[in-house]
Amino acid sequence: MSTRPQALPHRHVLTLAAEPAAVRLARQTAEQAWAEWGIGPRHPAVDPALLILSELVGNSVRHAAALSPQVTVVYAAGPDCLAFAVHDRHPYQPPLYASVIGSRTAGLSTVMELTLGLGGTAVVRGDGDGRGKSIWITLPL
Template identity: 75%
Template sequence: MSTQLEALPHRHVLTLPTEPSAVRMAREAAELALVEWGIGLRHPTVDPALLILAELVTNSVRHAAVLSPQVTVIYAAGSDCLAFAVHDRHPYQPLLSGAVTGTGGIATVMEVVLALGGTAVVRADADGRGKSIWITLPL
């Protein structure tokens, strides 16, 4: 699995209003991008990846909208991995390392990521007033 996200040949960026319709739109855009990149929607990583994506966008809509009028989703892929990030301008950074033993959305995200042999990282914005959660999954 490629660890250098900058080296992934396929990229797509989508910015949406932080409202409930963003979840569906982010998922639909992901499906279109995957097909365009030659990754079949029946690939065993795709459904779990879409579940993770939907959960992360839902979290931004539910918890960040008060400070972040937009959510940005970055999609990337290569021959051996799929990566995506969900970015908002809310400063709260969830702790991913302890989330596996918890309940709720982030715990589900981490359970699926780890079951697939993937990684999850929270990256703060340079000004500390926002963050991206990056997910990388092997294909």
């Protein structure tokens, strides 16, 4: 599985207003992009990936909208992996792996359980100015 999403051959970027409709639009865009890249809706990684994506976009909308009026989703894929990131301009970087061992955030716990259960990885990458972050999920295909 490739660990460098920026090097994957398929890539799409979507920027949305940080409002509840962003979750639905992010999911619809994922389904369309992945289908165009040959990752159909019956692939075993698709449903969990959509749930993970929904949780991450929903978290940005709920917790970051005051500082980040937009949320950006980056979709990427290659022959052996599917990757996506959710970016907002809120400085808080959640401890993803702490959520696996007992977090107060059920959504991130679900994200991590699904990601790790599929053999994937999750990484928080802060913006260079310290005022935002991206959460990258990479799943094997």
